[in-house]
Amino acid sequence: MALTASLNAFALFEDCKDLFPNQQIPTSSQAGRDLCFDGFAIYYSPKDKKPIYAVEKLNQDHFSTPRPRRSNQFYEEARLPFAERSLLSDYRGSGYDRGHNAPAGDMNNERSMAQSFSLANMMPQARQNNQGIWAKNVEEPTRAYVKRSVGNIYVFTGSTGSIGSIGKSKVTIPSNLFKLVYDSNKNIAWAYWIENSNEARMTPPITYQELMEKTGIDFHLPINKDTNQQHAHQTPHPQPLEAKQNKDKAALVGGWYPVFFDEYSANKLNNIIANIKAGKVASIQIQYDHNVDLAKQLATEIEVQTNLHPSLLQSSPPESPTVTYERNRVTLIIRSK
Numbered sequence: 001m002a003l004t005a006s007l008n009a010f011a012l013f014e015d016c017k018d019l020f021p022n023q024q025i026p027t028s029s030q031a032g033r034d035l036c037f038d039g040f041a042i043y044y045s046p047k048d049k050k051p052i053y054a055v056e057k058l059n060q061d062h063f064s065t066p067r068p069r070r071s072n073q074f075y076e077e078a079r080l081p082f083a084e085r086s087l088l089s090d091y092r093g094s095g096y097d098r099g100h101n102a103p104a105g106d107m108n109n110e111r112s113m114a115q116s117f118s119l120a121n122m123m124p125q126a127r128q129n130n131q132g133i134w135a136k137n138v139e140e141p142t143r144a145y146v147k148r149s150v151g152n153i154y155v156f157t158g159s160t161g162s163i164g165s166i167g168k169s170k171v172t173i174p175s176n177l178f179k180l181v182y183d184s185n186k187n188i189a190w191a192y193w194i195e196n197s198n199e200a201r202m203t204p205p206i207t208y209q210e211l212m213e214k215t216g217i218d219f220h221l222p223i224n225k226d227t228n229q230q231h232a233h234q235t236p237h238p239q240p241l242e243a244k245q246n247k248d249k250a251a252l253v254g255g256w257y258p259v260f261f262d263e264y265s266a267n268k269l270n271n272i273i274a275n276i277k278a279g280k281v282a283s284i285q286i287q288y289d290h291n292v293d294l295a296k297q298l299a300t301e302i303e304v305q306t307n308l309h310p311s312l313l314q315s316s317p318p319e320s321p322t323v324t325y326e327r328n329r330v331t332l333i334i335r336s337k
Contacts, residue, residue, distance in 0.1 A: 016041045019057045021154045021184055024220040028052060035079060035120055039112040040102035042120055044077075046084035048172035050123040053158035053217065054101035058146045062106075068113045070104050075258050076315055077120035078285040078333040086119045088315050090167025099125025099177075101157040103139050114258050123159045124166050124173045128198035137202050138179055138192045151185030159196065160215050180211055182221050189221055261330040264294060269301060272332065276306040282335045284310040291328040298330065 016036035017023040028043070032052050035042045043052045076085050091098050101121050107113040115121075125134070146153045161175030174196050182189040191211040194200050212218055259268060275281050284302065288295035292314070299310045310332070 013041055019055050019154075021182055021221055026053065026156070026217050026219045028215075028217045030216075033080065033084070035077070037102075037112070037115045037118070037121075038109075039107055040116070040121075042101065044080070044120050045172075046080070048162075049084070049086040049090075049169050050171060050174070051101045051121065051158055053156050054121060056102050056106055056155045056157075058106065058153045058155060059151065060147060060149065062108055063143065063147050065108055067105075068107060068110045071110075071113050071117055073114065073258065073260055073331070074098055074117045074119060074122070075287060075331050075333060076313075077118045078335065080120065085169065086122065086171045087167065087169050088119065090169045090171050091122075091124070092167075094124065094166035095127070096124035096166055096173060097127045097130040098122040099130045099134070101159075103157075105139060105143065106155075111257055117258075123177070124171055125177070126196050126198045126200070129177075129194070129196060129200050133200055133202060134177065134194060138194065142179060142181055145181065145183075149183060149185065151183070154182040154184060156180040156182075156219060158215070158217075163196070176214075178211060178215065180208070180219060182208075182219075182223075187223055189223055257334055257336070259332045259334060261294060261298065261332070262328065264297065269298060272334065273302060273305050275334075275336075276302070276308050280336055281308065282337045284308065284335070285333040286310050286312050287315045287331040287333060288312070289315065289327045289329065291330055294328070295330045298332065
């Protein structure tokens with residue numbers, strides 16, 4: 001009851017409001033938890049064990065640097081109470097992909113790439129949908145639009161409805177997926193609305209108003225009822241100069257990030273211990289599958305050399321056609337101050 005009472009239908013996102021257009025947070029009747037990462041934010045449903053929506057702020061500069069290598073290292077979100085998490089084991093044998101809301105392909109540094117594989121960023125997605133129509137006809141065109149645009153493009157991704165659930169945690173399988181694209185320079189918005197099935201077909205984008213009606217979410221975009229993707233000719237609203245000047249001054253706000261140990265590494269461990277001693281680490285959760293000995297060794301060395309006591313959690317990552325896991329891998333989920 002206490003956990004339920006702490007949930008909020010009006011997310012705050014105090015550490016990452018800058019990711020939202022005009023710092024206006026969407027409102028929804030769905031109770032959830034707000035999670036800030038470095039390059040995106042998530043409004044997460046503890047009931048459905050998946051995002052209600054994720055938001056990103058993208059622009060040309062974001063894609064001007066070399067892309068980091070895709071990590072493919074999924075991990076359970078340590079910020080969530082255990083009863084509210086989706087688990088790695090939930091997806092095993094389900095027939096559904098762990099579908100990104102904030103895509104890995106949008107990440108422009110290694111830390112954001114690692115964070116994008118949090119299960120809090122995943123939804124059960126039909127496999128051919130995820131790897132086909134969604135990747136090729138929704139995510140890629142959105143990135144292409146950002147790369148040729150002026151100013152900031154805000155992208156909201158989420159899912160609605162239910163056609164069942166997967167796993168012991170009963171992660172809701174959504175019936176429909178959406179991606180809302182808002183061009184703040186032209187003050188226009190449109191949305192992709194896709195059925196969550198392997199047989200899904202592309203349909204024309206829907207309007208901002210239609211998406212709000214379908215999802216029950218008010219994204220508080222500063223556009224009127226009739227504004228849609230055909231109105232690209234209207235008077236643009238230039239990005240404020242100070243936003244461009246302050247771009248490089250933004251602090252990292254991710255808070256939690258994973259460090260992977262396929263074997264013992266003194267160098268990795270010493271870096272973590274140095275950060276603890278420097279007062280940069282609030283807590284650590286150690287997730288492991290088979291290799292409890294390595295997990296305990298890392299925990300012991302941290303406890304001996306610092307005053308921090310990591311918690312241990314056994315979790316078994318599922319295989320997939322495209323990702324193979326080392327069962328001996330140990331993952332340290334680090335919460336920075």
